[in-house]
Amino acid sequence: MTADPHSAPPFDLRPLRPEDWEEWYRCLELAFGGEEEPPEERELWRALTEFDRSTAAWDGSSVIGSAGAFSFGLSVPGGAVRPAAGVTMVGVLPTHRRRGVLTALMRHQLAAVRERGEALAVLTASEPAIYGRFGYGQATWRMAVSIPSRRVALPHTPDPTVRLRLVGLAEGSAACEEVYAALVPLRPGMLERRPGWERLPLTDAPGSRDGFSPRLCVLAEDAATGRPLGYARYAVRTSWEGDVPGGEAKVRDVQALTPQVYARLWSYLLELDLVDTVTAYSRPVDDPLLHLLSDVRRVRPTLGDALFVRLVEVGTALAGRGYAAPVSVVLEVSDEFCPWNAGRWRLSCAGPDKPAACERTEDPADLALSVRELGSAYLGGVTLAALAGAGRVTELRPGALGEASRAFGSDLAPWLPHGF
Structure with missing residues (x-):
């Protein structure tokens, strides 16, 4: 049988080794146009690279894609600081785009984030349209x-x-x-x-x-x-x-x-x-x-x-922040990329300064939305009501949208003070 000349070539995903960092980082620079960063900045990013959280995509003996993560604490409504994976250094060489490399890197990375016990992943996007399909929602403005x-x-x-x-x-x-x-x-x-x-x-x-x-x-x-x-x-x-x-x-x-x-x-x-x-x-x-x-x-x-947020573990993430008003709603969550999140979740909290719970349930759903919308609303800067106005959240029980939208709010607008 003749091989399809248009089929994607095989590639391997491997943990980044220190001796491969230069090639890995040069791949990233080429993915973003090819200009080399000044030595001072390059040295900083090498020093900050977490090699156990960085992945290289290889085609034979050449690096053709990259993805990394930083271990951050992210402040959330209510004042807690929660562990979050700061997704970074994501790129694919122009010669290997639209062949599934990026999707494979993102799937591999989110599985690793979950394995580490982090309920959240965050990133800043060079092109926002790319990351919505992986469940990231725009959560902050600058x-x-x-x-x-x-x-x-x-x-x-x-x-x-x-x-x-x-x-x-x-x-x-x-x-x-x-x-x-x-x-x-x-x-x-x-x-x-x-x-x-x-x-x-x-x-x-x-x-x-x-x-x-x-x-x-x-x-x-x-x-x-x-x-x-x-x-x-x-x-x-x-x-x-x-x-x-x-x-x-x-x-x-x-x-x-x-x-x-x-x-x-x-x-x-x-x-x-x-x-x-x-x-x-x-x-x-x-x-x-x-x-x-x-x-x-x-x-x-x-x-x-500015910041895009991805709920890697819906229950843990929603229970890990505070809420501005009492809330008890059942969320029907869709998540094709991380199917362990899909299904119905009951979010309940008695009000500000009270602990929240988010657990699986078989009760009828009050709101239907995808994990992307939850990411957008998570820090309180994008309201569920606004997302519903765009047709991205569906109210299934009258009054549930207003209740949830108020609860997800924040007194201060969320803000990312620096990039990564």
């Missing part, structure tokens, strides 16, 4: 702002108890990590940074600066004790039109323990000398900054997708 700093005002009252201090990135790292760690449980979607991840905001390759200065760090501290209260990391690109300065400050991140310190840090950024525009590309959609500025229309906020 907001970009471009602020004409000379055209807006941000009121603040000088506070002698707070001191601002400009420090080097490495010098300020421990204080920044202390502030960041305190904030993680307060907003869903934030990642608990494990050892080694403090290096991410410190990596500042000259080849990636696009004309901006080396990254700067300003610390806000208690003037009496020196205790860190907040920080901002940013870079500046100066420019001139004749004798008139028109520079730009690009904000990497701003975090603070109190509203007063948060306002003080933004005042500092908006008052930088020789700067006309302050830009930030990843802020929460409910950023208090929008309510501090004198003219929000000039900010022109724009939205983009």
Whole structure:
């Protein structure tokens, strides 16, 4: 019998070995267009690679696909931080696309996540359309702002108890990590940074600066004790039109323990000398900054997708978060990619600060949806009611949609503060 010339060639999935990392990572770079990353960034990602969570797809002696995962803690509604697989470094060479390589990598990875006992997998998507078929739902948005700093005002009252201090990135790292760690449980979607991840905001390759200065760090501290209260990391690109300065400050991140310190840090950024525009590309959609500025229309906020969430174990994941209101609903869940999730689940919780339960049931279903919709709603930033309006959730018992949609809500919009 003649072989089908269009059939997919055989390929093998194998755990990544340290000696294969360079070829594996080069495969990823080629999958994303071929440009090599600066050595500083490349070294960081090698150091952070979890080899026991990384897989290479091989065609003979060549790596033709890659997939990895990082071990994160993810903050969820209610303040808990739950284990989550941070899916990363996923790519297939252009020569081997549409042959089942990506599907095989995703299936293999989700089975491994389940075996490790993690109920959640999360990722950021280069192309969002790809990952819906694997059960990932968009769960958070990011907001970009471009602020004409000379055209807006941000009121603040000088506070002698707070001191601002400009420090080097490495010098300020421990204080920044202390502030960041305190904030993680307060907003869903934030990642608990494990050892080694403090290096991410410190990596500042000259080849990636696009004309901006080396990254700067300003610390806000208690003037009496020196205790860190907040920080901002940013870079500046100066420019001139004749004798008139028109520079730009690009904000990497701003975090603070109190509203007063948060306002003080933004005042500092908006008052930088020789700067006309302050830009930030990843802020929460409910950023208090929008309510501090004198003219929000000039900010022109724009939205983009951020974190995608996949429930690997529906029962464990839904029981592992808090709920904003009492709820008792039976969910008819479809999940073709991870069939162990399919079927009816009763979700019950007496209300905020009460433990939740999610168990198999034979009771009639109140809502019908796929695991993708559960991923979108999981962190409280996408409502089940909105998904129902798009025809993606079906109400089977009158009133069940409103009950569940309210319960899944969050006081603060979920936000992913940095990529991976």
